[in-house]
């Protein structure tokens with residue numbers, strides 16, 4: 020049965036299907052799409068996933084969400100996307116047969132490892148999927164409201180992990196093109212190389228002078244410039260779309276791994292009948308933790324959702340007070356940079372599901388006008404029934420990495436460390452599942468600080484301070500021999516040629532010029 024979508028601001032009454040909300044990204048009027056009805060899973064149904072490989076679990080979920088693809092198409096897509104064949108080219112490879120395995124630190128503490136994909140961060144789980152949806156939608160002519168002659172152009176502003184995962188996912192995908200903008204000097208060496216050393220013809224990458232916020236603002240302006248949009252349509256036959264986590268096609272794949280993890284925990288007896296697991300997620304844009312809450316909504320035995328922030332703690336303050344206040348907040352660059360975010364776009368979906376479109380419209384207008392909004396007491400109490408917010412500073416994050424390695428021989432990346440720290444602080448009787456969002460080697464300098472007991476902003480002791488990123492990664496392997504090995508996709512970056520070297524200014528005109536010159540060069 021085909022399922023239809025509604026939007027969080029109640030502006031789109033066309034009841035679009037999965038295919039059209041994927042291509043559209045944002046609803047007209049600025050709202051975000053959500054399914055009109057929610058499937059329900061019983062524990063027996065979840066336990067039925069036990070013997071299924073990950074790709075079949077994913078196909079199952081999409082079918083229960085009423086995806087408007089023929090069943091064999093969904094099955095074939097998922098089998099292609101989540102194919103753990105170890106002989107695939109290293110740039111496309113999953114490094115674990117289970118795709119998203121659960122490992123246990125002890126009986127009550129489990130890590131959901133979401134970093135076995137091609138770019139070693141959890142965003143691969145969704146960004147390997149979304150581009151294939153785009154291609155399938157276009158090829159199946161499922162677009163209802165869009166001109167079928169147009170290929171898609173995605174613009175992405177990234178603080179690092181999204182850009183590399185999006186480029187990996189869109190690389191050589193038919194009918195799609197992607198241009199990524201990253202803050203020049205603001206990403207790690209590994210992250211930069213993961214972006215600039217790609218060679219497919221449908222990709223573009225630009226460094227931007229400025230920080231991530233500047234970069235994102237400029238890209239958003241270009242995206243919203245109608246005359247630029249019509250230039251693209253007429254001169255280049257391209258239509259903008261979005262690959263960021265406002266797209267339902269980014270969120271849905273993330274629900275799969277929470278159901279999958281719960282199924283695995285029940286299969287091993289680590290989660291028994293009558294028990295629920297508390298889930299702790301290192302949070303930036305609120306996409307990943309929202310997916311965990313949606314998994315609970317459709318029947319996964321999940322208890323509390325622990326929302327872990329770093330020093331950019333706007334979300335943790337919001338969950339505690341009901342006030343979302345972007346004013347007077349400096350943007351701090353932390354040791355967990357993929358969570359350095361001040362506007363968490365997916366929060367809007369949660370607010371809609373806790374209240375209604377009328378409230379959401381008013382709150383979002385206030386946010387745009389005044390930089391702040393406050394939810395009513397009922398909404399806050401519903402929010403606090405499920406969510407706990409907390410934040411962790413950089414020094415404590417690094418200390419948690421060291422302590423976890425010393426006591427369990429497990430090396431955490433700084434984002435996962437923020438979550439484990441909060442989980443330990445909030446631990447109650449339920450077992451804990453912590454979302455492990457990145458491989459440690461993506462953030463080598465801060466992991467080295469942790470292992471050598473160096474303060475967050477201090478230089479590393481020699482010889483480490485003078486080492487390049489890849490040499491430092493090898494040094495960490497010597498310091499922490501129990502750490503997960505560095506996968507080939509990261510190792511090989513050291514010797515790849517960086518193909519994209521342009522650096523541009525952080526205003527909309529410079530972004531538009533860059534896109535135009537990229538389009539012209541492509542011919």
Ligand SMILES: *Cc1c(COP(=O)(O)O)cnc(C)c1O
Pocket residue numbers: 140141142180181264301302303304305306307308357358434456457
């Ligand atoms: C993107 C990212 C996060 C934050 O996830 P959201 O869905 O934006 O909340 C956390 N950790 C890592 C490593 C990431 O790349």
